[in-house]
């Protein structure tokens with residue numbers, strides 16, 4: 001460990017988390033301790049946290065008090081899982097319709113507004129608290145540690161919204177203080193990939209964190225110019241945010257010569273599960289309860305169904321039996337790695353395409369959600385790039401949508417993609433799925449077949 005990495009681990013990072021009043025390091029130490037604890041102890045903690053959550057929800061949140069009265073929920077009952085199953089599945093529409101009745105304003109550090117829609121196409125506005133901010137940070141630090149990446153080690157994020165990546169001077173200074181470097185995943189043309197690789201080789205990170213499509217593109221570019229030995233300092237590439245194909249994993253592993261792990265999470269609930277060095281996708285069970293349901297009924301371990309998540313340690317607006325829209329299954333066999341946290345698997349998932357710009361930039365499609373995420377009242381969207389300078393944006397909206405937003409959206413597209421860009425918004429009743437059944441929210445008729453990505457197709 002270099003001096004700067006030592007300083008970040010022992011000084012800068014703890015100070016940063018303390019200043020932001022986040023329990024990140026306490027959660028991290030707890031995950032470390034529980035990773036060596038018997039399974040029953042981990043189960044016992046999760047069970048107790050679920051019981052406390054149910055008390056809290058019925059006591060403090062009007063939405064759950066009403067549901068509890070209606071459905072005869074008893075937070076004091078012996079089996080909190082049976083009580084949990086009495087509550088309805090929480091849909092995004094329920095969150096939109098009951099925002100005030102799902103929120104507890106009296107949380108340590110206050111409410112933090114948040115929006116989702118990154119790679120899912122369904123936008124949602126909600127609140128989180130410091131505990132919820134700390135959860136993914138702590139669980140990530142713990143899981144990455146299994147691959148030899150320690151707190152304070154250098155990390156590169158190939159990521160970012162236009163706001164985040166072209167962000168303020170303060171943010172880039174802060175990233176440097178924490179040994180982090182943000183590279184713009186919204187610019188992935190050949191020239192940008194050259195710049196990204198040069199930045200990575202000079203920064204020498206232990207970890208790269210990226211969308212699978214963006215990482216695979218970077219890996220292909222790297223393999224044509226370097227050998228894995230040129231990235232000898234790299235320990236791990238974490239892929240997240242969308243469906244991961246075996247080809248992408250192979251491409252990244254072969255180009256960089258390091259481990260590759262999947263992370264599964266969402267902005268609404270935090271980090272749900274993370275792959276271990278033996279390839280098991282472990283649920284962060286002290287913080288998240290995962291249920292699999294089909295036709296409204298919980299299915300046995302091993303069977304496929306829809307993923308519902310209940311966050312156990314957040315209080316601002318705790319999602320309870322929240323439907324993410326993903327399909328998966330719980331896995332019964334323990335993992336060869338010996339971790340006491342249960343496993344799951346995800347079937348398919350979200351995919352995001354690319355858009356191509358006149359100046360040759362190749363943009364990760366999540367840029368589109370950054371344009372739309374800030375507008376209230378957008379329930380779902382799909383962006384179709386018909387030509388280099390022409391976008392069509394399909395929007396499903398509710399009563400909170402402001403018609404003037406259409407102008408703002410068009411202006412934001414021009415700011416991001418160039419003054420000649422036309423973005424036409426269409427309000428629609430519903431967005432039909434792709435013929436393949438995949439949920440793709442950015443479709444380009446222009447983007448060529450880069451790396452192993454499918455050429456994205458039109459709606460009709």
Ligand SMILES: [Zn+2]
Nearest residue numbers: 276280335337
């Ligand atoms: Zn494992």
